[in-house]
Every structure is written in C-alpha cells, then in structure tokens.
Amino acid sequence: FHTFKKPPFDFEAYRKTQSYSNTPLDGVWARAPYLHNGAVPTLWDLLQLPENRPKRFYKGFNVFDETKVGFVTSGPEAEKQGWLLDTALLGNGNGGHLYGTELSEQQKWELIEFMKTL
Secondary structure: OOOOOOOOOOHHHOOOOOOOOOOOOOOHHHOOOEOOOOOEOEHHHHOOOHHHOOOEEEEOOOOEEOOOOEEOOOOHHHHHHOEEEEOOOOOOOOOOOOOOOOOOHHHHHHHHHHHHOO
16 A cells, blocks of 8 residues: 555646647547647648648548548548538638648658657
8 A cells, every 4th residue: 555645646746827738749640630629630631721621521430540530521421421621611611720831742741650659
C-alpha cells in the first residue's frame, strides 16, 4: 500500500488560461473526423488548405480509410449509411488550422505515416 503526501494530481499547479487545450496525439489515427466539430474527414484533408478540403461529405459510415487516415466519406454505401455534412452551414466550418498545409505532398504523406504510429 502506498500513501501519497499529495494527491496524485496536483490540480493547484494548473491555471486557467482562457485558451483551448488540445488532446494528446497518441491514437490520433483513431480520432477521425477531425477538428472540434468533425468537419474534416481525414488527416490528409486536414493537411490541405481550407479551400481545398471537402465542402460536403458523408459522416457516419464507419469504414476506415487507412491511406488518408479517417473515414470513407463518399460512394453508395457512405450515402446509404451516413448523413451529409455541409461545411457551409453555421457551426460546420472546416477553416483555419493551417499547420502542415505548406508541406510538399511527399512530406504530408511522410507525416501521415508517422502519425499512424502514435
């Protein structure tokens, strides 16, 4: 039996910053769709400029896209089993989050392969 002098989590060490605290990246491959509102279906799409990301896609079809790391969002089965997300609607935006968009195509694929290992 182990007795702690302090609780295992010292919450007094944290302070409120009025900012967003993201989740760790481990298992990021299993957290699709991406962004706080799920408006980006794959890691590949997230690495594209916002204007090049899918504008409308089907969510709810839980077939994993191992290449782009996310879910399959098009095709007859996705349309049948999913529901259409339109990023033009209020609250569904997929803009911002530009990190990685400046990478070359090869660098993006290399980053995705690395992120699959987390």
